[in-house]
Amino acid sequence: MINGSTFAEIAAILGLxxxxxxxxxxxxxxxxxxFLATGILATFCFGDNPQL
Numbered sequence: 715m716i717n718g719s720t721f722a723e724i725a726a727i728l729g730l731x732x733x734x735x736x737x738x739x740x741x742x743x744x745x746x747x748x749f750l751a752t753g754i755l756a757t758f759c760f761g762d763n764p765q766l
Contacts, residue, residue, distance in 0.1 A: 727756045 731752040738748030 723760055727752070727760065730756060730759075 731749060734748040734752045734755075735745055738745060
């Protein structure tokens with residue numbers, strides 16, 4: 715988590731999803747693919763396991 719704040723973590727993930735959606739539209743990719751990529755990135759950035 716970012717400084718232990720759940721709100722900040724959710725806001726960061728929503729921002730990442732928005733950015734990935736915009737990039738996906740420009741690359742003409744389906745939106746669901748970009749949201750899956752966001753989930754994978756969020757796991758690495760905000761996951762509990764720092765070894766990933």
